[in-house]
Amino acid sequence: MTPISRSIFRSRPILRSVRSAMIAGSAALALAAASAGAAWAAGTLRIGMTASDIPLTTGQTDQGGEGQRVMGYTLYNALIEWDLSSADKAATLIPSLATSWDIDPTDQTKWTFKLRDGVKFHDGSRFDANAVVWNLDKLLKSDAPQFDKRQSAQGKSRIPAVASYKVIDPLTVEIVTKT
Known part of the structure; x- marks a missing residue:
């Protein structure tokens, strides 16, 4: 083998890794595109927020600005x-x-x-x-x-x-x- 053919031969595992990554990336994009349609499907809307406590029973949202933004603005006029x-x-x-x-x-x-x-x-x-x-x-x-x-x-x-x-x-x- 010539030095050039040896370097190509040695780079085939790298090419396989790059090719595998491209295939995996394409599959991930296809999956994301297919999932995007499901986001518009009718059903139950669940809202997640970074707060960890149960809101007060006296009517005031808690958890600072996050609780006010997620709960207060959507539930209270x-x-x-x-x-x-x-x-x-x-x-x-x-x-x-x-x-x-x-x-x-x-x-x-x-x-x-x-x-x-x-x-x-x-x-x-x-x-x-x-x-x-x-x-x-x-x-x-x-x-x-x-x-x-x-x-x-x-x-x-x-x-x-x-x-x-x-x-x-x-x-x-x-x-x-x-x-």
């Missing part, structure tokens, strides 16, 4: 929400539990929210301005009977600008911000 329906335009605020809101032109810290009528909680109780104030007291007013120290520790950080709030009428609530 806010007064207003960000419209994230389009990736190619800036997000705007849209109604949710509040049908409209106004900022006082003479005091831009004063927000008035008109609430959606006919909304019920899971237990059948009515959503109204008293429910908004009750829930804000649960997070922000330490002497309120429903104040929840653990829930406040997580929820208060999400609404640091709230200075005060009050019921105007059954379907109107006023929230005053710090700035």
Whole structure:
């Protein structure tokens, strides 16, 4: 054998390894392509998250930002929400539990929210301005009977600008911000 034929002969195991890797890679791509169709099949959606604890039974999601992102935003409605329906335009605020809101032109810290009528909680109780104030007291007013120290520790950080709030009428609530 010549030195060149010896080097080719010696490289055949390498060629076989490269060929095997290419075949395995092609098979993996084909399997991934075939599996992609199954992802769109109808059935049960299961959501996995990196949190390891059971959510609180008092209504507040736990596990910090991850719990809020995965559970809070999908299970609970806010007064207003960000419209994230389009990736190619800036997000705007849209109604949710509040049908409209106004900022006082003479005091831009004063927000008035008109609430959606006919909304019920899971237990059948009515959503109204008293429910908004009750829930804000649960997070922000330490002497309120429903104040929840653990829930406040997580929820208060999400609404640091709230200075005060009050019921105007059954379907109107006023929230005053710090700035």
